[in-house]
Amino acid sequence: MLCRPTSFVAIDVRLGPRFNTPCTARPAQPRPRITLMSRTTTFTLFFLAVFFQAGAYGLTFMLPRLFDAFGASEKTVGAMLFVTAITTLITVYFSGHLSDALGRLRALGLACLAIAASLFLFGWTSSVGPALVLASALLGFGWGLTYSLGPIVLTRLVRADERVRYFTLLSVFVMAGFGLSPVLASVLEARGFTISDAFYATATLCTLSAALFFLLRIPVHRHALVPGPEASSRITVAVLGRIFASRARTPVIMVFLGACVFAGLNNFQTVYADARGLNYANFFLAYTVTVIVFRLILAKFKGGATPYRTIAMLQYIMCASIILFMFSGSSVVLYLTVAVLFGLGYGVSYPILVAMAANDADNDIGPQTLQLFALTYFVGIFGFPLIAGWMLTEWGAASVLVLIALLAGIEASMALRRAMQAS
Template sequence: MGPFSAFFVLIGTLLTASGYGATFFLSMHFRSLGGNDLDTGLALAEATVGTLVGVLVVGRFARRIGSARTTALAALCIGLGVIGFAAVDRMSAPGILPGFLVGFGWGAFCLAAPMSLTERTSDADRGFWFMRFGTIQMAGIGGCPAVAAMAIRSWHWPLTSVFYVVGGLCAVAALMLEAFGRVSPHRDEAPVQQDWLRESGAVWRTRAAYPIVMISLCACVFSGSMTFQMSIIRGTHAQAGTFFSLYAVTVVVARWLLTRVVVRLYHGVATRLLLAIMVLGTAAMFVVPYQPAFHSISAVLLGIGYGLVYPTIQAQAVNDCAATHRQPALTWFVVAYFIGTFGFPAVASWVLVHIGTPALIGLMAACGVGALVLAVMRDRHAIAPLSNA
């Protein structure tokens, strides 16, 4: 894959990821409409349903219209969902649709985009492009709320205007991803599509079950920290824009500079170390009301811990099962990620409203500790014969 075609897919990915990053402002949006964080949890619960539907149908769409065009349509769905949040009142019946559209689009994108890269890269250079893809994706997720916070605070943009702009950027992303499918040569051999539900038993009987559950718990920490960031720092001197900016920069820098160090470590050691850093980043939020500097420390620790542990345990999910079951394992990995990313806020919003911020931070820390315990259990679990998987 040459630089010209890479430009389209990477910039398209950056702009698409900004659509997901815009969901971190839903808490502020619903409060401005007279609602509370329970409305945010409900919207993201609807997104959870959308992601599951997206994962179920993306394979069929990709076979009929191509994975690149499926990715472009997914970006368009995300943009329509973001615009929908700005256009409809939270109490109106159509308010259910935006959350579903964002979830459907993000679920389809996170499966179709890697498929389109797989079809256009060789075994030798696929790892390089996947790492670049993941880095750009995280830059969009964290960079969008950072720039949006600056626009709201410094340029006095209303939040609805931010949503409309982000929706427009997702439409541009759809055009760029469609162009990527046209200008990038398609390899003749297409990846074999498997029924991931039918192969579930084979996947869950191997050690791949550990990283699949781990990513769901890690995603709970990530989504809780980002979605309710403005509620967590309410009443303190901390700024949400600073957290988003530091997180995005840390993830990008860490993935560019520390990936080789992590790869050289034994994966079990690397996973436990990164998860411990993530837990420390979550625990640092307890101190923010007393010392705002810990707000920045938390962002950096979460950027290093979560930012690097995601690709590490994704590789474990693939390597811990037989080659014939790797695609179902990856699909389960993505589903588990979405359950944590969009499903956790539904629970976290109730905890935040009815019990308080310390309870929410404690719940996120418990999820991080749970993932760390599973990492230890995985290392102690003898590798099952993959031929029987």
């Protein structure tokens, strides 16, 4: 007996068309099992992707050295980072629109590819011109997306009482990338390579990061605490008004001040070190190790009974480290002490501040609050070097250090005031 075909187009790959196929019973074939990536593996790959792309920002600390090779000054560094700042602001504002259209993990992958292209252009360019401007714009686009969307992805995977812990772990990997990429550049220089080679190497890592984010799209969706489609992340004028009318406005303003301090000390660290006969790699290595060690030690710390008091104490330490740097001269011991104190003050307070921004936000606009937090951060990170570069060229390093010490004191006092209001 012969079986009648169920469909004219049904094909058996081995036997050809199913005409004249003997009608014998066939054992049921088991459906292929879909192996779900474990929660631990998902977090591991997510943090690894963050680490690979975070090195891109650390290399902006090398821009004064890179630009010096073709005769550009710190003013040019500031101008290019200002282009990055403008692009970042536009990107962060519209990041919700883009992530709503593509999905957050796809948007993160696209951002990493943009960063990779930016780093390649920085390494390849040998003069001030359109290529340098394009590289700066691509960096702003990429960092605007990765920095604003990364914490939002994390909030889908962790409970509210876990946020300080996981934001701390996230910041550990970010800071490791920040701090170790300048060390990588120094090592490559010592072995006869150029600063441009460090940009090419980091561009390769950013491409790998993009692949990981694309891979994690389905696992992150399946491990989300609240299943279903992602909530809208779009920022509107009305939403901005609500954020600044809420308690979240304090961490949003504070992160801007802290970003200015961070950029003022780190973006021109190669200039400070060269002027004092010091090795900038020692600063970045000591700073990075301090941040990583203390953030790991405090990974389960939730900020204490009064988190803003903890933030204030740490940021007064940050302010003290800058004042010490003003008078430390060429002492290697004091130089390393400054790096350790700054790492403790800024590095440890930052993830607690991120968690406070998330906790202070209204529940229905949590993603937008974190995006605005990222936006104000980038205003400081990429905008302040324009001011600092001009001051450094016209008035010298002391003027920049005095300004950032003042900003650090203001930020710490804001945290102390908020703590006193809560008690």
